[in-house]
Amino acid sequence: MANEYRPFFSRKHISALMWFSLLAILLLSTLGPGDVEYYEIEAAKSGNLYWMEMHEQPETLAILLPTPAALNPEQRRLQQLKTQILQTRLQQMASPAYSFNVAPRQDRIEITLRWASDQPVPDLKNLWRHLSQPVESARWHEALKKIEARQYLQSQSEEQQLIDQFFRQLQPETRADLLGMLATRYHQLFTSPRYAVSGEQAEEVAEQVQQQLPTGPQVAAQPMPRISASSEQQSSSGDHYRLLLGSTIVARIDPGYQAERIAARVLQDLLSANPGNSPLQFRLLWSALQEAGYRALLVSSQVHPESLLAQLQQQISDELIEHSQNQLAAEWQERMREPLNQQQALNQIAFYGLPTDSMAEYSQQLLDQEPEQIREIARRALQSEQQIRILHSPRN
Template identity: 25%
Template sequence: MSEAKPPLFNRTYLKIIVWIVAIAIVLLTAGHNRSTYIDIKQQADLPLYFVNEDDSDLQLNFLFRTGAAINSDQQLLQKLLEQHVKQQLIDLTSLPSFSALKATLRVGISPDKIKISLTIPAVSADQTDKIQVLVEQLLQQLRYRPSAELEQRWTRLEAEQYLNLKDPENRLLSEFGNQINGSTTIHPLQRFADVYRHSITPSAMTLTLLGPNTKALAQQLSTVFHASSNTQINPLMAIAPTHQRLPPQGNQTYLLTGLVLPGRQQPHFATERLAVSTLQQLLEQQSEFKARLIWKSLDKQGYLAMIQQGTNINADTDLSPLMKSLLAQLDDRLINETRERLVNNYKTQMEQRSAQLAMLDTIAFYQLPLDYLNNVEAKLNQADDKAVRETIRQFLTGPERYQLILPAY
């Protein structure tokens, strides 16, 4: 009688193989889903950042630091700065250096910066000497020159703002901005030349380069930067948090609750972001009133505002019970669900290289770490639940809140 042969694989061995295969699949899947982030470089210690991207045109973005435009006058000055910059650069496009490189020019604003974009076709990206000449001419054109049209432009901007403030929410936000950024007795037009010289200057400039041959160009353009200016614009003093009742407008009452925040450079930005997103989810779960959150995280300053309206809200409404009721609904489950959604959205977004490249200006302007994109997920996961709760508590019930009421007639 023949002897029974032992099985080729015993049960323990098979279990080990199954586990090895499972782990390999997980690792391969994780590696496949993990984004490869762009490699951002900085030229020495200068505010000059670059990413090499061979398959694109060369883009130079000049980011001029204007300070956060939060109150009414600051917002008008920001728009006036944009118009004046466009006027001063009119002659640049007719220069031989501009046409020889087939360059294009664009000027835009955001609440804390003026952005000038210079785009040059990839075929000319290696002409670093010519590009440097054009950059120097651009900066030369930006040197302040008085304009006879300044007062007319200001008048038009004021008229546009007047119409814009007829919207109840815009009016509340404007009044809130005037409180947290104070005011000055000097008319903005009298300050305009000083504001322009302080903001539109190489000493207040961050430059980003994206495209082919950026390393060589960054080295060559390092000479266009100046030492930081000693000129200081006097900071505006905020009014202490208070309750303010505005003159009536419209047929519905609006309430604004606001909190001053430290700005984009602060080390706990991930906690702030998670807190704001969690609060948004909290508001969407209730049906007692309509609410809109406005979150601004700008250069060294920011704010969070909530505008409420509804049939059960009037000028005499005590918000304390509503706020405490919202706070009572906050739990770890909601915080963690919000965190997971933010992380997943970030992963999905960063799978697109264009989304990563779009972050170059943000990382450069706010002087964030060069590997910032690699660490966003970890920062969100490390954000402490208690810190998130405390941020939301300060906004809903804390003593540092601003509260404005715009009653109905």
């Protein structure tokens, strides 16, 4: 007698399972990716060494070398030259056991060493000794000439000329011989280093850093002078008005930093609201540095832009501010899902000496800022008063 086949599920059961699965998928999709897992940050009593243990990540040591602000063309050339010297010296010590990278920032130079967790810590004492040797300035004459040539080509656009004018007012050039300054400025790189360590064995590596590298008290950076309002006007080579409004802002560690950051996003969202219909083209430069930061708004239009900026001030609403706050907070949370982005955030926390919970608390700090303070900062940025004002008018 043949066995009769009986399906395990009836059609009703299968239909019910399908509907249940669909509802479960919809429910899970509304829950989002879940909370961000922030790695715990610890700091040495000296204040210039931070570390963060990260599972299944290679060991990473960031050596953060403070510099004077590299804003004007002169200081940018010097920053690039110091970076090139560090790269050359690291290449002379290259080892397959670790990789390295050197990156210039506007107030520091970052050296990043990375090696596998099953590899020993590099000989940090010998590396430091080699990097910090005195510089023979004359040997770097040709390298400086190449840097100057690249900078000249980059400065040919009218927009870059506006930016350079702004930075020269923010940070006046000394007109000194850069090669004559090089030996002293290079030596100063090593007087107040900070360190950020991350990886599977971060605490052990941090102990090696304390044993092999200098971890003395931090030396205060050279402050950026506070600017007074000024106005410049000249003819433009094109058929558009080009206006730059800029000013200094608070330092990264200042309690007012978050409000400044949100105000910059408000300006960006405001000016981007109707790109197809807007008579204004814009670019916003913004950075909070060790001692002070800067903000520069560049706008271009066929009509005089200041009247358009006055109209935009009236559009800074509570809704826009709340939207910008929420976007910034959400973007921060999303970025921090990537371990590499948490490593980069650790570098900033270590360099600026921020509290160890700064990474985890940052998004909430953004949401806690008062709208009135943000509105006032954003409105000020659209006004010529109390700012550096540089206007290039079209030739008629």
